[in-house]
Amino acid sequence: MPIDEYSGGQRNGSYRVTSSKSVSGCIRVPGDKSISHRAVMMASLAMGTSEIHGFLPSSDCLGTLLAFSLMGVRTERISENHVRISSPGAISLTEPQTVLDLGNSGTAVRLLLGILAGTNFHSVVTGDDSLRSRPMGRVTEPLSLMGASIDGVANGKRLPLAIRGRKLKAITFLNEKKSAQVKSSILLAGLSADGPTTVIEPVATRDHTELMLPMFGATCTVRGNEKTVHPGPLSPLDFTVPGDLSSAAFFMVLGLITPGASLTIEGVGLNPTRTAIIRILQLMGGKIQVTTMESQGEPVGTLHIQASSLEGIEVPEELIPQAIDEIPVLAVAAAFAKGRTIIKNASELRVKESDRITAICQALSSTGISVTELPDGLIVEGGGPAPKIHGAEIESHNDHRITMSMVVLGSRLPPGETLLIHGTDFVATSFPGFVELFNKTAGIQN
Ligand SMILES: O=C(O)C1=C[C@@H](OP(=O)(O)O)[C@@H](O)[C@H](O)C1
Numbered sequence: 001m002p003i004d005e006y007s008g009g010q011r012n013g014s015y016r017v018t019s020s021k022s023v024s025g026c027i028r029v030p031g032d033k034s035i036s037h038r039a040v041m042m043a044s045l046a047m048g049t050s051e052i053h054g055f056l057p058s059s060d061c062l063g064t065l066l067a068f069s070l071m072g073v074r075t076e077r078i079s080e081n082h083v084r085i086s087s088p089g090a091i092s093l094t095e096p097q098t099v100l101d102l103g104n105s106g107t108a109v110r111l112l113l114g115i116l117a118g119t120n121f122h123s124v125v126t127g128d129d130s131l132r133s134r135p136m137g138r139v140t141e142p143l144s145l146m147g148a149s150i151d152g153v154a155n156g157k158r159l160p161l162a163i164r165g166r167k168l169k170a171i172t173f174l175n176e177k178k179s180a181q182v183k184s185s186i187l188l189a190g191l192s193a194d195g196p197t198t199v200i201e202p203v204a205t206r207d208h209t210e211l212m213l214p215m216f217g218a219t220c221t222v223r224g225n226e227k228t229v230h231p232g233p234l235s236p237l238d239f240t241v242p243g244d245l246s247s248a249a250f251f252m253v254l255g256l257i258t259p260g261a262s263l264t265i266e267g268v269g270l271n272p273t274r275t276a277i278i279r280i281l282q283l284m285g286g287k288i289q290v291t292t293m294e295s296q297g298e299p300v301g302t303l304h305i306q307a308s309s310l311e312g313i314e315v316p317e318e319l320i321p322q323a324i325d326e327i328p329v330l331a332v333a334a335a336f337a338k339g340r341t342i343i344k345n346a347s348e349l350r351v352k353e354s355d356r357i358t359a360i361c362q363a364l365s366s367t368g369i370s371v372t373e374l375p376d377g378l379i380v381e382g383g384g385p386a387p388k389i390h391g392a393e394i395e396s397h398n399d400h401r402i403t404m405s406m407v408v409l410g411s412r413l414p415p416g417e418t419l420l421i422h423g424t425d426f427v428a429t430s431f432p433g434f435v436e437l438f439n440k441t442a443g444i445q446n
């Protein structure tokens with residue numbers, strides 16, 4: 001088996017990764033994390049009962065579910081991926097009697113801040129070590145412009161934060177951070193504002209919030225790069241979450257870099273604001289065939305991936321914001337490409353679950369790949385199609401995407417070499433079942 005879960009007394013779990021011989025089959029990845037969070041939030045604001053199918057039961061999304069259950073929402077796990085949410089509606093949510101702990105999830109806490117700001121009660125939010133070090137001023141500042149009362153560590157720019165809910169003022173806000181979390185926080189706050197709230201995006205970011213709000217009964221209009229939400233109640237919905245393209249990306253790269261691989265990934269969300277990773281890998285020569293099968297608010301489809309001779313490229317900077325979570329695994333693909341790959345305009349990676357620029361540079365260079373760290377990205381000297389890599393012991397910095405990216409690299413180690421990755425428990429924040437799926441897909445006995 002390529003991955004062996006090995007605790008060995010290590011902090012926060014470890015994996016031992018060895019080479020795999022072949023990659024083939026037809027797989028499905030779990031539900032989309034961004035959409036699962038939003039579905040729970042919108043269903044919890046709607047009076048009545050919503051059914052969410054395809055829900056991602058990861059620790060990040062379960063944290064969102066728990067937060068709403070602490071505010072009087074009834075949440076039932078009907079099955080692994082089916083959640084029933086029965087809510088008294090936004091204006092009847094109740095004051096949580098304890099701190100809302102959103103664990104590792106930036107999406108959960110930032111979107112929730114927008115919702116909590118407009119309630120009629122007091123609440124306190126916090127998170128784990130990683131989340132408490134991440135910037136919150138990007139949402140608390142615009143929410144303050146709406147009249148929100150939020151205070152906490154670092155003048156309200158870091159968790160824990162205390163929120164005194166109140167009626168909010170409508171604003172027009174320029175999303176300079178190019179962040180979907182910031183946009184979504186303001187739009188969700190706009191549901192309880194005194195008039196239409198507009199977010200202007202200089203660069204398009206994932207648009208799940210704008211697509212889903214009307215499905216849950218809100219008036220939310222998109223005119224060019226202006227997204228406007230009107231205050232008002234939401235209504236319940238039967239909703240299906242597609243597979244997560246960000247999770248599929250690990251298997252896309254695995255298929256591209258494994259000689260002879262042929263892999264199909266079904267039921268993947270193909271929202272155009274998320275598919276930049278497919279475009280970038282295709283620009284590198286990756287053979288990825290996309291078939292869009294159905295559309296339920298969000299396009300969904302199948303990816304056919306074949307082993308490919310990748311070439312290094314200068315990644316078009318405008319594609320980076322829409323592939324931001326896939327950059328660590330893109331760096332692994334770059335290591336298996338012929339020539340140099342330049343990734344810039346990615347400084348947001350420094351404020352994710354870890355500083356992902358430093359983390360991926362350290363991890364790749366420990367295995368023998370030549371990389372240069374830039375303030376806003378990295379340069380990878382690819383040794384494709386078979387770079388000289390060797391076993392190593394590396395830190396994921398408790399970052400799920402660093403772990404899973406390095407598992408993909410480790411599956412191409414020479415026989416007998418081992419990659420020992422620490423801090424792997426955090427894979428459960430976005431991809432429960434990753435080890436089993438990886439072993440099934442790449443698990444031909446060595
Ligand atoms: O809105 C979302 O669901 C997300 C937006 C992105 O963050 P930013 O908005 O900070 O870029 C992304 O990195 C995160 O995994 C999910």
Ligand SMILES: C=C(OP(=O)(O)O)C(=O)O
Pocket residue numbers: 104105106107108325352353401430
């Ligand atoms: C950055 C991520 O998530 P979040 O911001 O929700 O913690 C991610 O999943 O890569």
